[in-house]
Amino acid sequence: MADAGPLGADEAAFIAAARSDDTAPFALVAERHRRELQVHCYRMLANYEDARDLTQETFLRAWHKRASFKGNAALRTWLYRIATNACLDFLDKRNDRTPVPSEPADLDSELLYLQPYPDRMLPEDPQESAVARETIELAFIVAVQHLPPRQRAVFILRDVLGWPAATAADALELTVASVTSALQRARVTMRERLPDRRLDWRRPATHELSNDERTVVASYIGAHERNDLDGLVSLLRDDLRFVMLPEAGTSVATAKEAVEGWLTGGLFGPGYDDWRCITTTVNRMPAAALYLRAADGPEYRLFTLAVLRIVDGKIAELTGFDARDKPWLDLPPTL
Template sequence: MTRRKDDVMDVSTLEEPAFAGMAERHRRELHVHCYRMLGSFEDAEDTVQETFLRAWRRRETFEGRSTFRAWLYRIATNACLDLLAKSRPEPATGGEVLWLQPYPDRLLDELPADDADEPEAVAVARETIELAYVVAVQHLAPRPRAVLILRDLLGWPAKDVADLLGDSVNSVNSALQRARAGMREHLPAERQDWTGGEDDATTRDLVRRYTDASVATDIPALAAMVRDDIRTSMPPTPGLYAGRDAVVTYWVESGFEGMTGLRAVPTSANRQPAVAYYHWREREGAYLPLTIDVLRITGGAISEITTFHADRFPRFGLPERLPADGTE
């Protein structure tokens, strides 16, 4: 981690407002760290608050041997492990993560710009926040999960991770090997072909056509845009559908075909293109939030659609309603 000036201060003598101000500078990156650990935006938010509370109560334990920033990461990681032990003692199985929530790109843009000009850092940041990566992480046991994130994403030395977890360096290295093997098992095979980003004209065109076909509930058109191995899910609702035939059958049986009164607003989550849908409600005389589709695109086709409920709209800064005349 990059060492900042405020990371080497004596924090034990600070008044609470000054201490809170120092900690607040790291809120977004700690939130992303907790999100990777937990897969849930809201659980990550609660855990960051718990991290700040623990940090204030234990401020005398910060001895300056590491940076203030690294000290906060230690506390946040332990807070995540405590939450997992209490509420999710078993990792996800079968490819589904029912507690999964999206992370709006507008909030990811608040991350500090350290190393922003390094292409490798940008690629790692994008790959390791996409939903497929977050889902794969949730299939790891909590401690190997923490080891993977601290070692491979944050670049911590094995000795520092061992100290945090109260383990030996050998145990940490073994856990890292198991975690990497688990990630290879659960990650898509074509990781290097993931979404090209907003500058990819082909991706933008595909998202536009997908949006138009969705609003028109044109299932044949949608089916033509997805890969044979398409996967869809709608957390927290159970159900993972894999393969074009299974997905199309689900669309037909769910009554999607022939649905009317839809409008769409483009957005983005987890550094992936997304589409927010609104549905006309006659009583309210407006289009109200319905769902958000987050798309993974591989080789010019849609390889995964993860749909989230309307309660996610406020996090994206999306309108509460769209009027009938089409203005916002």
């Protein structure tokens, strides 16, 4: 993300397209950065649909500001700057992007606007685009949302993308001292929110699922398809963290509470006892797409996406998402 030295091919092509006032070659050059910019907007907003909209807004702003790009910095840096400020403008206008306090008060807060990120839309080259698995997982995305917007931007630019302090300060129209102070405060919050995670987010990290993860998600699917409550319970850590989005008030912090809630809701009872599931991944995490068939129904319909965080062969976190009518998840609507 450092500023460019000699004018690169990307920058030269972008300047030529801007000078010609021809949107087609301009869009072609900018499009190469869509996926990584969309991930950046997702980290800022925790919502896939908003990230997609703000990436498009970034390209519109870039077109209108095309004359200001002189090639003194890398094109990628310039586009990230526009995307970051577009997200900040969005957050300034929205009062529904603050985590909702859970009950009881000592539980983490819920992000009712949180959406999963389809792996197929991640950049194809994670090293080039700095999409290490741990910086796209749900726990990281949720933790980042507890930072004030500008502090969030500083943290992502500095500690995730690895920008120098001066470059981040210039992008956000802040002083270097302000950026340094904001980063220090952000790191404290991130340590509190992710106490068991590494803190060097710029270090390369694997994005492949482990054998444990593959085995557990297969067992989770098998338990659902057999209506096997004991089998399901055996997969859960006692301190399971469960939330079902976008429903408010579903967050629980023990396996016992989660299972009691599932049974009260009718899991494995009439109308919720004919499941088919498929394995998938979102946010570089193992997930199960759950399909439910109504009594005498002709087909299984996509119902819920269960995203799992697996620790030592057990499910430590289970985040459920309403998956109905979500074509962007790229899952078949029926089985």
